[in-house]
Amino acid sequence: MKTRICVPAILLLTAFFSHSPAQLMKAPEIDKDRRVTLNVFAPGADSVKVINLSDEAAMGAKEYQMEMDSTGNWSVTTNPCRPGFHYYELNIDGFRCANPASQMYFGWGRWSSGLEVPDENLDFYSPKDVPRGEVRYHWYISKTIGALRKCLVYTPPGYDTDPSIRYPVLYLQHGAGESELGWSMQGKVNIILDNLIAEGKAKSMLIVMDNGYAARPGAENAHRPRGQDNAFTELVVNELVPMIDAEYRTQNTRENRAIAGLSMGAGQALRIGLSHSELFASVGAFSGGLWRFDINTSYNGIFKDADKFNDLYSLFWFGCGELDRGYGSLKKFHQTLEERGIKHVWYPGPGSHEWQVWRFHIFEFTQLLFK
Amino acid sequence: MKTRICVPAILLLTAFFSHSPAQLMKAPEIDKDRRVTLNVFAPGADSVKVINLSDEAAMGAKEYQMEMDSTGNWSVTTNPCRPGFHYYELNIDGFRCANPASQMYFGWGRWSSGLEVPDENLDFYSPKDVPRGEVRYHWYISKTIGALRKCLVYTPPGYDTDPSIRYPVLYLQHGAGESELGWSMQGKVNIILDNLIAEGKAKSMLIVMDNGYAARPGAENAHRPRGQDNAFTELVVNELVPMIDAEYRTQNTRENRAIAGLSMGAGQALRIGLSHSELFASVGAFSGGLWRFDINTSYNGIFKDADKFNDLYSLFWFGCGELDRGYGSLKKFHQTLEERGIKHVWYPGPGSHEWQVWRFHIFEFTQLLFK
Numbered sequence: 001m002k003t004r005i006c007v008p009a010i011l012l013l014t015a016f017f018s019h020s021p022a023q024l025m026k027a028p029e030i031d032k033d034r035r036v037t038l039n040v041f042a043p044g045a046d047s048v049k050v051i052n053l054s055d056e057a058a059m060g061a062k063e064y065q066m067e068m069d070s071t072g073n074w075s076v077t078t079n080p081c082r083p084g085f086h087y088y089e090l091n092i093d094g095f096r097c098a099n100p101a102s103q104m105y106f107g108w109g110r111w112s113s114g115l116e117v118p119d120e121n122l123d124f125y126s127p128k129d130v131p132r133g134e135v136r137y138h139w140y141i142s143k144t145i146g147a148l149r150k151c152l153v154y155t156p157p158g159y160d161t162d163p164s165i166r167y168p169v170l171y172l173q174h175g176a177g178e179s180e181l182g183w184s185m186q187g188k189v190n191i192i193l194d195n196l197i198a199e200g201k202a203k204s205m206l207i208v209m210d211n212g213y214a215a216r217p218g219a220e221n222a223h224r225p226r227g228q229d230n231a232f233t234e235l236v237v238n239e240l241v242p243m244i245d246a247e248y249r250t251q252n253t254r255e256n257r258a259i260a261g262l263s264m265g266a267g268q269a270l271r272i273g274l275s276h277s278e279l280f281a282s283v284g285a286f287s288g289g290l291w292r293f294d295i296n297t298s299y300n301g302i303f304k305d306a307d308k309f310n311d312l313y314s315l316f317w318f319g320c321g322e323l324d325r326g327y328g329s330l331k332k333f334h335q336t337l338e339e340r341g342i343k344h345v346w347y348p349g350p351g352s353h354e355w356q357v358w359r360f361h362i363f364e365f366t367q368l369l370f371k
Numbered sequence: 372m373k374t375r376i377c378v379p380a381i382l383l384l385t386a387f388f389s390h391s392p393a394q395l396m397k398a399p400e401i402d403k404d405r406r407v408t409l410n411v412f413a414p415g416a417d418s419v420k421v422i423n424l425s426d427e428a429a430m431g432a433k434e435y436q437m438e439m440d441s442t443g444n445w446s447v448t449t450n451p452c453r454p455g456f457h458y459y460e461l462n463i464d465g466f467r468c469a470n471p472a473s474q475m476y477f478g479w480g481r482w483s484s485g486l487e488v489p490d491e492n493l494d495f496y497s498p499k500d501v502p503r504g505e506v507r508y509h510w511y512i513s514k515t516i517g518a519l520r521k522c523l524v525y526t527p528p529g530y531d532t533d534p535s536i537r538y539p540v541l542y543l544q545h546g547a548g549e550s551e552l553g554w555s556m557q558g559k560v561n562i563i564l565d566n567l568i569a570e571g572k573a574k575s576m577l578i579v580m581d582n583g584y585a586a587r588p589g590a591e592n593a594h595r596p597r598g599q600d601n602a603f604t605e606l607v608v609n610e611l612v613p614m615i616d617a618e619y620r621t622q623n624t625r626e627n628r629a630i631a632g633l634s635m636g637a638g639q640a641l642r643i644g645l646s647h648s649e650l651f652a653s654v655g656a657f658s659g660g661l662w663r664f665d666i667n668t669s670y671n672g673i674f675k676d677a678d679k680f681n682d683l684y685s686l687f688w689f690g691c692g693e694l695d696r697g698y699g700s701l702k703k704f705h706q707t708l709e710e711r712g713i714k715h716v717w718y719p720g721p722g723s724h725e726w727q728v729w730r731f732h733i734f735e736f737t738q739l740l741f742k
Contacts, residue, residue: 025480044465046415072465092466094415094443100468104475104482109396111475111482127512127519135508139561141500148498160618163534190510247531 027101034080034117038099043072045092053088053115054354056080061088083119084356085186087112105186109177114186125188125359130198131157135184140243144235146217151210151240152180153248154190156197158204166249168256168370169206171236171280172362173265176227180211183362186355192363202366208244210236212265227264233272241279255314258369260284262358266318267291274299282315282369286361287353288326290318290333295340306341317365319347321357398472405451405488409470414443416463424459424486425725427451432459454490455727456557458483476557480548485557496559496730501569502528506555511614515606517588522581522611523551524619525561527568529575537620539627539741540577542607542651543733544636547598551582554733557726563734573737579615581607583636598635604643612650626685629740631655633729637689638662645670653686653740657732658724659697661689661704666711677712688736690718692728 026039034056040048048066055062056079066074087107089096098104102113133156141148156167172189174182183189189207196202214232215225225231236259245252259280261269266289273283295303303309309316320330327348334346347364351357397410405427411419419437426433427450437445458478460467469475473484504527512519527538543560545553554560560578567573585603586596596602607630616623630651632640637660644654666674674680680687691701698719705717718735722728 040466042464042466044417045463048466092416092463092468093413095411095413095419095463097463097468097471098482100481102482110471111469111473127510129512132510134510137506137508137555137561139498139503139505141498184508190508 025101028099028115030081030115030117034083035077036081036115036117037077038066038075039101040066040074040090040092040099041072042068042074042092045074047091047093048074049091050076050078051089051091051096053078054082054086054352056082063091081115081117082351082354082356083117083122084351084354084359086115086117086354088115089113106179106181107177107186119356124195124363125192126195127191128195128198130194132194133157133159133190133197135190138247140239142214142235142239144216144231144239145214149211150180151208152184153244154184154193154207154209155248156204156206157194159206159249163249165204166251167204167206168251169208169244169248169258170366170369171208171210171240171257171259171269173212173259173261173268174209175261175263175265178212180209183207183209187358187362189362192359193366196363196366203370205366205370206244206248206250208240210240212261212268227268232268233275236272237276237279254279254281256281256370258282258284258315260286260317260362260365261289262286262361263288263353265289270299274302277302277312281313283313283317284315284361284365285318286358286365287320287324288330290326290329293329293333293336295336303337303340303342310341310343313343315368316342316344317347317368318344319349319357319361319364321349321351321353323350323352324357325353396472399470399486401452401486401488405454406448407452407486407488408448409437409446410472411437411445411461411463411470412443413439413445413463416445418462418464419445420462421447421449422460422462422467424449425453425457425723427453434462452486452488453722453725453727454488454493455722455725455730457486457488457725459486460484477550477552478548478557490727495566495734496563497566498562499566499569501565503565504528504530504561504568506561509618511610513585513606513610515587515602515610516585520582521551522579523555524615525555525564525578525580526619527575527577528565530577530620534620536575537622538575538577539622540579540615540619540629541737541740542579542581542611542628542630542640544583544630544632544639545580546632546634546636549583551580554578554580558729558733560733563730564737567734567737574741576737576741577615577619577621579611581611583632583639598639603639604646607643608647608650625650625652627652627741629653629655629686631657631688631733631736632660633657633732634659634724636660641670645673648673648683652684654684654688655686655732655736656689657729657736658691658695659701661697661700664700664704664707666707674708674711674713681712681714684714686739687713687715688718688739689715690720690728690732690735692720692722692724694721694723695728696724 029037050064052061064076066076068074098113104111105114136153139150213225214235215222259269259273266285270289273280320327400408421435423432435447437447439445469484475482476485507524510521584596585606586593630640630644637656641660644651691698
C-alpha cells in the first residue's frame, strides 16, 4: 500500500508515528494476579516513580521506584492492585504528571491517568448483550454562572422508541476534583443501569450528571469554585431541574425525583435533597457528605421528628466502604437514625474511598429507587 | 465553614489539594497578542521545553526552552500563536508528555494537551444564545470488531420535540491519531451547527462521528488498526448506517446521506463515499485523503464519465489550507476535475493542517449540504 500513498498522507503518517514512538506508548499491562507493569521512556531522567497507585494490601496509595534499561526505558511491576478503577501519577525528577500511555480521566482537579483492574468475580459493570441507553451531552447557558456549561443525561434503552412514556429522574453527583464525566467514565453508570434494566432489577430512569462546581459571575472564587458553594444548590433547584423537566419526558413529581452523589457529591445530595423536599423524595449519600451531625439541629432539624421524616422521604440511603476514613461517622449516623426510628438503608461494605465502592453503591441504590 | 466539616471531608479536601498544588496547576495564559505563558513545576529537572506548539509566523511547530526560578517553577512566554486549536507537548529531560495544567484532547494517538487560541474576528464557533442540539454517546457491540464501541451522534435542536420529523445524516470522520471525540471537542461541530441552524444557513441534520480505527477480531494489527483497513469500511456500510437508520429518525435515502472527514478521515470519506454511491450522494474531503490520482482508474474509474458522476453526486466538496503540504495535489485535483467538467466545490483558504481550517470546512460544507 505504501507505494500508492501520496506525499501528504506519508507526511501525516510520519508525523503521527514520530509523535508516538512505540517505547513511549507502551500501555500498562495487568497480569492475572493484578500486578501492573508500567513502562516510561525518559532517557534523560535521574529518577522515575509511579506514585499514588492503590495497593491491594494497604488502603492507601503506594510509591514505586522504576528502573531504567540501556535504551532509556524505565519500568516496574507493582504489587497486586485491588480490583476496580484507580488513578495514579508519575513522578519524573520531581515533576508530577499523568502517564502518556494511559487512558485518562478527569480527577484530582485535572486530567489524570487511570487503570481499570479487572475483577473476575464481578460482571455487574461489564457490557453485556442487552439493549443500551445513551449518555447525552447537554449544553446550556446557565444564568447562575453566566456561562455555557454541560450536563450529561443518561437516557434508558427505549427512550426514543415510545414518546408517550415518561421517566423518573435521578440527579447524580461526582466527587471533589472530578467532573460531570466521572460517573460515566470512571463509574460506568450507563453500563450498570443497562444491565439492571435488562434484568428487570431497576426501573427505567433518566440520570442527570452535572458538574458540581459553580460560581456566580464575578465571585471572588470564580476561578476555583468549591463544592460547598450555594451557587450549585441554586443552579440545581432554579435551573437544572426545570430545564430537565422541560426538555426531557420526565415524571415531574417529587416521588419520581431523587438526588445522590459520592464524597463531595454526597454532601451536595444531602444538603440539596434534605432542604428541598418539595423537589426530592429520595436521597443517596455514597461515602461521605455528613457534616458534624446533630439530630435536633442539622439540616434544619429535619431528623427531629421521625414520623414526619418517614412520611416525607421514600428512600434515604447511605453507604461506605469499611476501609474509608469516613466509615465510623457514617456507621454512627446509621445507629442514631436506627435508635430514633428513622427509616433508611445503610450499606456498609468492603473497600475504601474509591470508584469500585461507588459502582456497588449505584448498583444497590438504583434497585430500590422509585419503587 | 471550615470548622463545621467533619473528619472525612477535611481529609478528602487535603488529599485533593495535595494532589494539585497551585504551582503545578497554573493554567496556560494567553495575552491579547496571542502569546502563551506556560508554567511547569519541575524542581528536579535539568531541562524543560515546550515542544510542537504551532507558531504564527511559521506553518510548522516550534520549540521553546523554559527557564527555572528559585522555587522550581519553569516558565516561558511564546511568540504569538495562530488563532485556533493547537496540540502541544512538554519535554522534561527527554520525557515527552502532556502539560498537567492544560485541558486535554485525544490526538497524536493519546491524551494530549491542547490550547484554544481565540480569534477576535470570528464568532462562528462561539456559543451563542440559540437553541442547542445534543451530542449523544451511543454504545454498540460491533460484529465487525467483536467488541463494544461507541459513536457520537449530534442531534439538532428540536430533535426531541416533534417525533414526526426525520433528518438527513452526515457521517463525519476525525484524523489520524484522533478519536470519535475530535469533532465535538477540538472541532466544536455542535456549536457550529447550532449557530448555522439558528440562522437558517444549514439544514437540521444528524451528524454521526465514529472512531476511524477498526480491526477484525484476531487480526494481526488488532492492537493498532490503521485508518486504511477495510474493516472500517465494512463497519460503516454493514453496521453503522443500518444501525443509525434503525435507531434514529433519519431520512433513509442516499440523497439524504453524506460522508466527510479530515485528513485520514478525508481518505475514508472518499474511499467509502465514492465506492458506495448506493448509500451516499454527497462526499466531503477536508485537507487530504487523495491517493495518487488517475482520472481514468482511481476509485474504480468513477471520474471517467463526467455526466454520470454529475448525475450521481449531489455535492462533491474538498478544501485545503494553503500552508498545508497537501495543498498542491488537491489544487491539481480541482484543476483536473474542472477540465473534465466534473461538478465539485473546491475551497482553498488560509492555514495549514490544523483544526481551525477544519472548523471552516465543516462550516462551509454543511451550508451546501442536503439542498
